[in-house]
Every structure is written in structure tokens, then in C-alpha cells.
Amino acid sequence: MRSDxxxxxxxxxxCAREGDGLPVLVLHGTPGGVDAAGLMAGFLPRPEFSPILVSRPGYLGTELGARRTVDEQADxxxxxxxxxGIDRAALLSWSGGGPVGYxxxxxxxxxxxxxxxxxxxSKGFAEPPAPLLDxxxxxxxxxxxxxxTAGALLPRAYVTGALDNEGNLSRDQLRAQANAVLADPAQRAFLLSLIPTTARTGARKAGCDNDFEQFAAFDPHDLGSIAAPTLIVHGDADTDVPPDHGAHAAAAIPGARLRTVEAGTHLCxxxxxxAETVQREVTDFLRTS
Known part of the structure; x- marks a missing residue:
């Protein structure tokens, strides 16, 4: 992927833009970057959709500068x-990209x-203390x-660990989901390709540190003024961003639809x-809104 x-x-x-179809501005989480945005947009059919992939301020090729607040980044x-030259675009946000999208x-x-x-x-968020291993x-x-190395040599261990770290699945649920991911080439490739984008060091550190400062102060007072058709997708087993964030946004935004994924982690x-079913629902929503 070539970015400029x-x-x-x-x-x-x-930024990197793919094609000339329906523009979708893709807002990565924390950490992330234009590479993570590219992975997020992978399920959108081309050439029907034209993802606009960005590194938010402080990530990779986008300097943080004075663009620190959620409002400044939105502008x-x-x-x-x-x-x-794009008048209107759809938005696709994940995790820490949510406040800017809203x-x-x-x-x-x-x-x-x-x-x-x-x-x-969708509301103020204080970063919890991270375990030493994390x-x-x-x-x-x-x-x-x-x-x-784990992703390359021990993919089962890596996939199981990633799902376990991002949700509160039972042992049986964890085993079943890990098996499903490993059996699906697209899902397996997504998780393994995501590894480099999760670093909180180097060219992603400034953005990541700033994000958590802004999340603690995030005031979602204007969710009720959102007029765009809104689809909120949230897993009920998400331990990274608890499901009440999805429920809060769905209750505050007029006409918003909440799609809860049963036994869904932060990766669901x-x-x-x-995943493929929910991706089709998202695609249909973007196509018809």
C-alpha cells in the first residue's frame, strides 16, 4: 500500500485512497496507523467502495503537532x-477511532x-493499568x-492469546473461536497482519499517548445531534472497550441501530x-444509507 x-x-x-467508488473514511484505533486502516477496510468490496485510509495525528507519517484534541482531529x-474534493463520505471507526468519528x-x-x-x-475512558506482560x-x-515470532511459528497460540486478551470468553468459546479463525484464511491473515500495528513504540507512540490523554477528557455531549444513519457494532464479550459504550451511543444517537455480536470480543x-455475516450487514448498511 502506498500512502502520501x-x-x-x-x-x-x-493518507492512502483506493479507487473512485463510494468514499469511506476509515479511522483506526489505538494504536494503529494507515496500515491498520487498510486492514480494517479489507472487507469492503472494490471498486464499489473507495476507502480513504489515514494515520491519525501522532501515528506514522502524520505528525501530532497541535492537532491533539478530538475536535481538532475531527476538523x-x-x-x-x-x-x-470529497463532499460527503461514510465513516468506519474502530475502538479509539470512535471519538473522532462521532x-x-x-x-x-x-x-x-x-x-x-x-x-x-463513546464516552470518557481511563486507561486501565496494563499487566507487565502487555x-x-x-x-x-x-x-x-x-x-x-509467535504469529509466524505458533499461530494457534498467538490467535488464542489475542482472542483471550480482547474478551471474556469461556474456555469452550475461546477454543471454538480460535479454531474458526485458524480455519478461515481471511480471518487468520487479518489477525497476523495486525501485529505490527499494535506497537505503542516508535512512530506510533506519540499518537497512542495522546489518545489516552484525550479519551480521559472526552465529553460525548453532542452524540444526540448526530443526524447521519448510524450502525453500531459491539461484541458482548469485549473487555477492551466494554459493551456499555456501544449501548450508550445507540441510546444517545437518534435512530441508531445497535448490532450486538454474541460472544464477540474486541476483534469480532x-x-x-x-464475522463474514456482520461484515455483509455493514456493507449493506453503507450501500443503502
Missing amino acids: VVRTRLGPIE LLVALLDEL RIAARHPGRVRALVAFAAL RVLFGTGVGQWLLR LYAHPE
């Missing part, structure tokens, strides 16, 4: 649409055709090497026995 740094009236942002992304829809209603928020933060795996170069749109 686009100069907007509110500063530079790393920056609308400035990107201006620079690309704020774009609230602050710039005329620019949003539809909104899909997957496992998205701090090593995601916060050090050695930890990232260990994750990549991409790694779950029903």
Missing part, C-alpha cells in the same frame, strides 16, 4: 476531505453520509519481535464465527 502526506489547510496528514479529517458526524453533519462505529469508545509485548521492541468484526 497530504497538505491540508489544517496541516499534513498521511483535520474534514479538511482532508476538502483537499481530496465528533466528525456531530460537528460536520453535512459531510457524513453514514456512520459505522465498531467497538468504539507492557513488554506492546511497549518494547523485544515484545514486538516476540509477537511477530474481523475474527469471529459470524
Whole structure:
């Protein structure tokens, strides 16, 4: 994937656009980057859809600069649409990309055709203390090497660990979901390809650190002003962003639809026995909204 740094009236942002179909602005989580956005958009049919992949401020090729708050980042992304000559776009957000997606829809209603928020933060969120193992795996170069090695040499162990870390599945559910992911080439490839995007070090550190500062102060006061058709997808076993974030947004946004994925972890749109079904629902929603 080739990305470029686009100069907007509110500063530079790393971006890659695929095709000329229905534009979908893809907002990655925390951590992430344009590479993670590319993985998120993988299920959208081309050339019908044209994903606009970005690195949010502080990630990879997008400098953090003064674009720290959720409002500033929302305005920056609308400035990107201006620079690309796009009047209206759909939004697809995941996890830590949720606040920016919601704020774009609230602050710039005329620019949003539809909104899909997957496992998205919708209210203030304090980062919980991370276990030592997580701090090593995601916060050090050695930890990232260990994750990549596990993914390459011990894919079953890696997939099982990823699902277990992102949800509160029973032992039987965990085994069944790991088997389903390993048997599905697309789901398996997604999880293994996601590994490099999970680093909280290097070119992703500034964005990740800033995200958690902003999440703690996030005020979702204007969710009720969102007018765009909204689909919220959330797993009921998500331990990364608890399901009440999805329920809160669905209750606050007029006409929003909540799609709860049973035994769904924070990865369930991409790694779950029903993932393909839910992806079709998302695609149909974007197509018809």
C-alpha cells in the first residue's frame, strides 16, 4: 500500500485512497496507523467502495503537532476531505477511532453520509493499568519481535492469546473461536497482519499517548445531534472497550441501530464465527444509507 502526506489547510496528514467508488473514511484505533486502516477496510468490496485510509495525528507519517484534541482531529479529517474534493463520505471507526468519528458526524453533519462505529469508545475512558506482560509485548521492541515470532511459528497460540486478551470468553468459546479463525484464511491473515500495528513504540507512540490523554477528557455531549444513519457494532464479550459504550451511543444517537455480536470480543468484526455475516450487514448498511 502506498500512502502520501497530504497538505491540508489544517496541516499534513498521511493518507492512502483506493479507487473512485463510494468514499469511506476509515479511522483506526489505538494504536494503529494507515496500515491498520487498510486492514480494517479489507472487507469492503472494490471498486464499489473507495476507502480513504489515514494515520491519525501522532501515528506514522502524520505528525501530532497541535492537532491533539478530538475536535481538532475531527476538523483535520474534514479538511482532508476538502483537499481530496470529497463532499460527503461514510465513516468506519474502530475502538479509539470512535471519538473522532462521532465528533466528525456531530460537528460536520453535512459531510457524513453514514456512520459505522465498531467497538468504539463513546464516552470518557481511563486507561486501565496494563499487566507487565502487555507492557513488554506492546511497549518494547523485544515484545514486538516476540509477537511477530509467535504469529509466524505458533499461530494457534498467538490467535488464542489475542482472542483471550480482547474478551471474556469461556474456555469452550475461546477454543471454538480460535479454531474458526485458524480455519478461515481471511480471518487468520487479518489477525497476523495486525501485529505490527499494535506497537505503542516508535512512530506510533506519540499518537497512542495522546489518545489516552484525550479519551480521559472526552465529553460525548453532542452524540444526540448526530443526524447521519448510524450502525453500531459491539461484541458482548469485549473487555477492551466494554459493551456499555456501544449501548450508550445507540441510546444517545437518534435512530441508531445497535448490532450486538454474541460472544464477540474486541476483534469480532474481523475474527469471529459470524464475522463474514456482520461484515455483509455493514456493507449493506453503507450501500443503502
